[in-house]
Amino acid sequence: MEQMAVVLRYVNKHGSIIESFLGIVHVTSTTAVSLKAAIEKLFCEHGLTTSRIRGQGYDGASNMQGEFGGLKSLILSENPSAFYVHCFAHQLQLTLVAIAKDHLQVCGVFNSVSNLINVVGGSCKRQDMLRENQIKNVKKALGTGEIASGQGLNQETSLKRPADTRWSSHFATLTNLILMYDSVVDVLKFLRVDSTLKREQRAEANGLILLMNTFDFALTLHLIKNVLGISNELSQALQRKDQDIVNAMHLVNITMLWMGISIG
Template identity: 40%
Template structure:
């Protein structure tokens, strides 16, 4: 009878006890997994590193992932804290493979949401490759499309490790990524790359390979990259500006490489600001006159060169002050280096190029920021390109006198010896120019530096943004459906003035595809 009663009581049977225990373990495992997911979500959203140098239990800082998870434990209730702290080794969900799996799942969910946002619309791809800190080639893929509300969207899609950067390898990887989310190459309507041969090659470049599969995927050289190439070409095309940027990098590296020198520069700037305010030469207000440091220029960010020049102009007097102080108090090697840098900064040639490049890059900086906007259209970009050319041309034709006044004021403020512009120009050896008809300082600095820099800048901009491609891109912007194709009506007369033969030649100039009109 006892066995019969036990058999009838289902709650005491081993199957029921096992199911209850298993259900509780599943619930605890899910709770621990949620804590790991939230930690991964937070770090991924903030772009923070997961791993730490020492992730052992006795480590004071076991990395961001484990530390964030511990913070969840401290905020949890007593029962939940016991569940998190007493997890078995195979159910902690903190191992590196689990972290990578969680990241992959989160990344796929984000990519799936981007895919749903694209829908059935046409799209463009923006691709670039670079070498990471580990020396591996990485390719980034960005999707550009118009959403259902008519807004232009750019969504970073994925980073892919590639064994090499040949055009065929890049194409296969891109097609593989797009195919995983059912994005058809036939729906591609644009390609945006840099001007490297493996990307922009007419016959075997990446853009040519995609044009074979989709003849409507037009290739456009990245406008920001075009502008950077133009600025780089202008800087390297004139010897004076090339030497100037080399000296600028030397000055910034010397001051910025030491925390002690940066602190001295900040203190000197604070004293200078107080003196200028006392003399009434500096306006005061909320947020104004903030102390800063010299900005280090980056190789791939040409805007950083403008910020570097701007910071040096603002801190020119403070920089010379600390260099003078170092020549008296620093060690002998540092004294020699500070003396050479100070001599270079006080040279009129350096100051001339400093003010000149600041005025030139102040104009191009606006264009540089505009072409990097996510929502800018082609027509608006073309207007900014034309406006930049007009400003540079005006500076070249009528800006010398105004520039000379600003230069003279800067030299007077910082006690820089400014030569008599009507005197005879001496070359780098200190001897008069070897030309038959000797030239003056004004002729050298105006013709051989000022005009040369602006001419080279305009030449590069005209080459990178030539009239043919600009007119063609302007015509394509008339297909904007806003306001019932109002842009198309405004360009109708211009479009009718262009015969079919001209349009065919313009299209063929953009790539290897031969356009056929019915």
């Protein structure tokens, strides 16, 4: 089911900036015309009108920001005051992913991680196996003192599929993979000898085990995670409601410096 979330940002009578989640709308089509009609219908239900819009922001999809047929262009044609601003956190994510994948070794790791998630999370049975192995490994680590217990620590984690348009998704994917490294290997070892699987599937699991045990894979995995961790802090900071432009530029400069040091 295609859905669209609508959020309003406005200034109240006290001069404070307020952000309100207006609702989620089911759309039968993701064309700009259909999305515009859905927004107008939602506005009417709340006694609002698009003529009062003074700004709009979406991701980089062509149906949203297209110069001629995009949603922002359709609204601008009726209301020139609806100034369009591309989501900067979204732009940062796309830029980082594009630059990172321009490096062959880094791109290879991302491809391997995606394949790894497809294999390990390919069925509910495998996901349950991964979860059970992770619980067992966490209990073992707690017993040996390798990790500390406490409120909010060692919460249940899962392998998240990275998406170029989802904020910080690559960082979360690599972080969880590192945390669940032993559990993932345990599942792959089981799949490698599972007689119910085809020979090609067992061979694929074996190949992933060999890859995960290489120094280059482990080094690149941790390096990318550290670099994306720095940019993730910047992305989270830029989305704060009380952020000012001077401090934001300072954070950008610090991030560029630390990323340069990490990569160098």
